[in-house]
Amino acid sequence: MSAPRLGNEGFSSPTPDTTAGPALAAVPPPDDADVRWAVHRAMWTVSPLRKVRTCRRFRFDAQAEELPLRGLETDDRGSLDVGVGGLQTCATWHSCLCCGAKIAVGRARDLAHAFSVWEALGGTVVLATFSARHHLGHSLRTLVQAQRTAWKHVTSDRPWRRLKERLGVRFVLRAFECTVGDEAGWHPHMHVFLLCDPREWTTRKVPWGTEGRTRTALDQPIGDPIGITAPYAETVLAESWQRWCEGLAEHGLDAISYILRSGQQESAGFDVKVMDTGPETSNTDMARYPFKMALEAVGSVFKHGRDEPGRRHRTPVEVMETCAVAIAEGDHQAADADARLISEWSRTATEMRFRQCQWPPLMRGWFAEKARELGIPGPLLEDEATEQELADADDLGTETIAYISAADYGNVVAYELDTLKAAGRVGGMPAIVAWFDHRGLAIDLTDHGTRLHHKRAGADPPSPPVPHPLAA
């Protein structure tokens, strides 16, 4: 089997586009989706998970002989963003680039909506990060198990109740992230979002320090939130850090909260941050963070520049990407090393049921109700989508433009989807038809596809249509 290609190598020029002008006749660079697809295709052989190995490789309906070619018009000249429908999808957030990207973006939209509601209510979000010291000898399973125990210590009855009271915590969200370092191995860590209601914490009489409690919140109008200061939050959370370390110790692990680098104190295992809010709501931590998190889960393709092997800190998705590149370059040693990491990641995540960011019960309904009251539009006002629904969702405005043979998809199209997509972007429907003709493959345009074809070719729809040869 030939190695998967990255990018647009092998792009065969569609029909010369006389209306496009010289600039558009050039081969377009691969976009993020092309890179994702090339990496995903490599995972068809690398992933230890059967459902990832079959995701978007085989048809959903085993009886289907045709698959819909789906298209989204990207300009008024009929340029098309194309994809193939009717395929199996795996909905595995942690191990599938294609499904993971869609799930992460869907979940980020929910979280961003909840944060915007919380911000409008005058609430604050404290973000605490917990991790442990680790080295190459630790398995991912060992580290995650220890952190689960440690989290139980943090949230054990009384101290946790007291902490929540001190900060006015109404909701707790836990997000899981993981990177792997060449030098120190797996680095799973936990981001804990504490949604603090200032009306709660400022009105309580608590017998310790007043830092950060200089105003009362009750007379503040919505939109003028009172922030909890970072030193205040750190003071309160310091106790939970102790408990975290006790939990790690049960598994023979430890953690250090700070390291000194060039004389500067830098947070290592523990970090507390108060997410900023402000009138520029699109540019605050609270608005940005959910999407930053989504990008960390699936976003290597958005980064530019790479660390040298030996010093890398990669997300699992970045490991998949370097693995795909190593396979394409024939670097078996690097590919095998990455494949071992991918295997450990995917198996452990499946067996231990890793969740990316699970919402506590009732939180979604509570926020949906507030969003409705405050008139803040967003995805929480819709029914909650399952991971499978997010993975299967079509892009808005996408329509079926043609049908292609399921066999051709499996044998040819799946392996050259990047060039097909490039053809659609450059030359619209005529270029797509030319792409299929060039390979001797059948394509059956729908009425919509026919209209797009004529629109791009600048001709009137012919009438009567050419009869199908078998119709006679």
Ligand SMILES: [Zn+2]
């Ligand atoms: Zn998938």
